[in-house]
Amino acid sequence: MSAPPIRKIVIVGGGTAGWMAAAALSKVLGAMPGLAITLIESEAIGTVGVGEATIPQIVHFNKLLGINEAEFMRETHATYKLGIEFVDWTHLGHSYVHPFGQYGxxxxxxxxxxxxxxxxxxxxxxxxxxxxxGAMAGKAGRFYWPETGNPNSPLSRLAYAFQFDAGRYARFLRRxxxxxxxTRVEGRVTQVxxxxxxxxxxxxxxENGTQVDGELFIDCSGFRSLLLGQTLGVxxxxxxxxxxCDRAVAIPCTKRETGAEDQPLTRSTARKAGWQWRIPLQHRVGNGHVYASAFMCEDEATETLLAHLDGTPLASPNHIRxxxxxxxxxxDKNVVALGLAGGFLEPLESTAIHLVQSGIARLLAYFPSTAFTPVEIDRFNAETAQDYLDIRDFLVLHYKATARDDSEFWNYCRxxxxxxxxxxxxxxxxxxxxxxxxxNELFTETSWLSxxxxxxxxxxxxxxxxxxxxDDEVLRRLSHVRGxxxxxxxxxxxxxxxxxxIGGAI
Ligand code: FAD
Incomplete structure (x- = not known):
């Protein structure tokens, strides 16, 4: 006889991870009679407050939720992203684009x-x-949707993602x-x-005395990892x-006043002990400096960011460890962690929100009954660990493949x-x-090649x-493709x- 189904899901945390999980589970499972989903979040604790760039898989997530793209762009103040421009990574003065989609x-x-x-x-x-x-359109500040149904069009080799205000995205999903x-419950969880x-x-x-019972708990409590880390001790x-790199300092800025249009690209500029991001949204520009504390102190990291800010600061520096x-x-047991509660690989390739998305998809694929079958849980964990490992190796490549020898940090990485x-x-x-x-690892041949x-x-x-x-045919074809x-x-x-x-401008 099969075990009874889960009837009470409790999500702890209402950052990007918590609301993505709530929106997706309620969309897919919400029609099941007798299933209750509760999300608990604490405004006093707040969210990590960064995380704005994504990769193309998010387009599918939004489609699953039936989200209208123009409405989404307006409400989250989003821009398009065709890839990442890497500046000064290979050597000082060099730049290239890691594009989405395919070459040639x-x-x-x-x-x-x-x-x-x-x-x-x-x-x-x-x-x-x-x-x-993707690279050429990104650098030219141009954008159009891919023409996936027409393999003869160069637009069929395009793929895109978004850059958005993560706080607005969470509120959009919350609605x-x-x-x-x-059901949303406000307050701080103090006992488990x-x-x-x-x-x-x-x-x-x-804290206010409210108690919430559950059968499946989804830990989206951020770096605190309240259930998986603190309670279960995983x-x-x-x-x-x-x-x-183990620190970041972030400062949102106003848009430049020159009226120049932004490129649909995230920019990553290598610095002495890490790198700096520039993420243009419709209403502001996200700037941040990710660095290794073993090679640079907080003051120098902040000064480095302030010296290279794009725009006027809208807030004081947000320091994150x-x-x-x-x-x-x-x-573990009846707790599944999504987002920062489960792990974090630095934001160089904007993979964290994607890992939330893939975690949700995997949870739906292995959705448990009250039996919580160990073989399924083991499989879920093995697949997740493999995802992290694959992404880690791709991230390490960026630091390893460099000619930079101008600092202790780069000598260590190289x-x-x-x-x-x-x-x-x-x-x-x-x-x-x-x-x-x-x-079937996340990063394709295009990414590794790039x-x-x-x-x-x-x-x-x-x-x-x-x-x-x-030889002359190869050269002719290459010239043709460029044209x-x-x-x-x-x-x-x-x-x-x-x-x-499309009606997506704010
Ligand atoms: P959080 O945003 O920290 O949310 C945690 C939630 O748990 C909050 O609602 C909080 O109130 C709640 N909570 C915690 N404790 C309790 C409690 N005791 N009781 C009740 N509620 C509680 N990802 C990308 O995909 N792209 C990027 O460009 C990117 N850039 C990043 C840059 C940096 C420097 C960092 C650190 C991360 C970046 N990320 C990025 C990751 C991204 O920010 C997170 O993956 C994403 O925001 C999900 O965070 P979260 O929801 O897991 O955690």
């Missing part, structure tokens, strides 16, 4: 970059950016979740009760050795022995120019099929024009 055009099943590599060997040194419609029946034998969490008690796997890594079991997965990818690319995407090739990892060879194509992309970009509207045309 379809080359009969052989990855485009092998033809680019052959072109390089023949002396055509055109940078990869010229072969990406939808409450409309779908989620557990079953005396199983250790399962049974109830949380708030240890944290510390990856600071690989990811030494974190450790790269994750809880060894993101699901000479660090890479983790095994990254080492294998580097060896493969160095020997044959091939990129192997393991087990960072490896643009940050100075040299491919020793290219695919034999590219070698078979006559097609440049022409398509020139016909796209600017981001501001596009936002106005």
């Amino acid at each position: 055009i379809d080359m009969l099943g052989i990855e485009f970059h092998h033809f680019w590599l052959k072109g390089l060997a023949l002396g055509d040194a055109t940078a990869l950016d010229a072969y990406s419609i 939808r979740a409450e409309e779908a029946g989620v 009760e557990q079953h005396p034998e199983s250790g399962f969490v049974t109830r949380v008690a708030l 240890p944290f796997l510390d990856w600071s050795k690989w990811l030494p 974190f450790t790269g890594g994750h809880r060894t079991r993101v699901w 000479t660090l022995e890479p983790p095994d997965g990254l080492k294998a990818k580097l060896e493969m690319f160095r020997s044959s120019g091939r990129i192997v995407r393991e087990h 960072v490896m090739a643009c940050q100075g990892i040299v491919a020793g060879d290219h695919h034999p099929a590219a070698a078979l194509l006559p 097609v992309i440049a022409s398509a970009v020139s016909q796209m509207p600017t981001q501001d024009q596009f936002l106005a045309s």
Whole structure:
């Protein structure tokens, strides 16, 4: 006989993670009779207050919730993002775009970059950016939706994400979740009760005396990790050795007054002991400096940010501490952690909100009955751990693949022995120019190629099929692709024009 279904879900925390979970669960499970979803949050504690850039998967999340994109853009003051511009990472004075979407055009099943590599060997040194419609449109300040149904269009190789005000996004989702029946409880959780034998969490008690019972608890309490870390004592796997950045200072600013339009790109500029983000929204610009406290003190980090601010500060500096890594079991007993409560890898590739999204999708796939079958929980944890590992290796690549030797921090990163997965990818690319995407990992061949090739990892060879194509034909095709992309970009509207045309401008 099957175990009774879960009837009471309690979400602790109302940041981006909590409200994403509430909105998605109420959308997917809300119609089930007898299911109650409660979200507890404390305005006094507040949220982490950063987290504005995303990756293309969020477009699907919004679609799942039935969100109208124009309304979303207006309400969250969002802009589009076609990739990340990395400045000074390879060496001082260098920049490139890690674009979403794909490079080039379809080359009969052989990855485009092998033809680019052959072109390089023949002396055509055109940078990869010229072969990406996302990179070129981003740099030109232009935007249009991808044409996914038309493989002949260069726009079919485009993908996009958003940059938004995370506080507004949480409120936007809250409205939808409450409309779908989620009950919000305001207050600070001060006590957690557990079953005396199983250790399962049974109830949380708030400062004001309110008690909330549950069968499944979703810990979205941020870095506090109130249920998973503090109550159940699940240890944290510390990856600071690989990811030494452990502090951030953030300052939102006004938009520049020149009237210049923003590019639909996040910018990451490498600094002496870390890097600085610039995230343009419709109403303001997010600026922040992520740094390694072992190599730079808080005062110097703040001065560095203030010296490179884009716009006039709208608030005083927000200082944040974190450790790269994750809880060894993101699901333990009847507690599943989403967001910062489960782990955090620094924001270089804007993956945290995506990990919330993938955690929700996985929770729905393995949604438990009251039996809480261990084999399913183990599977959930193994898959989540693999996600973190894959992303970690991709992040480490950015620090490892550099010629910078102008500070202790960069010397540490450049000479660090890479983790095994990254080492294998580097060896493969160095020997044959091939990129192997393991087990459907988050970052695609485009991403790995972009960072490896643009940050100075040299491919020793290219695919034999590219070698078979006559040299002048390869050069002709490369020139053709550049022309097609440049022409398509020139016909796209600017981001501001596009936002106005869909009714997404504030
Ligand atoms: P929080 O926002 O901290 O929310 C925690 C919630 O729990 C709050 O509502 C709080 O009130 C509640 N709470 C805590 N304790 C209690 C209690 N005892 N009782 C009741 N309620 C409680 N992600 C991206 O995807 N893109 C980015 O560009 C990005 N940039 C980042 C930059 C930095 C410097 C940092 C640190 C993170 C960044 N992130 C980014 C991550 C992103 O901010 C978070 O993943 C996301 O906001 C989710 O946070 P959260 O909801 O888990 O935690």
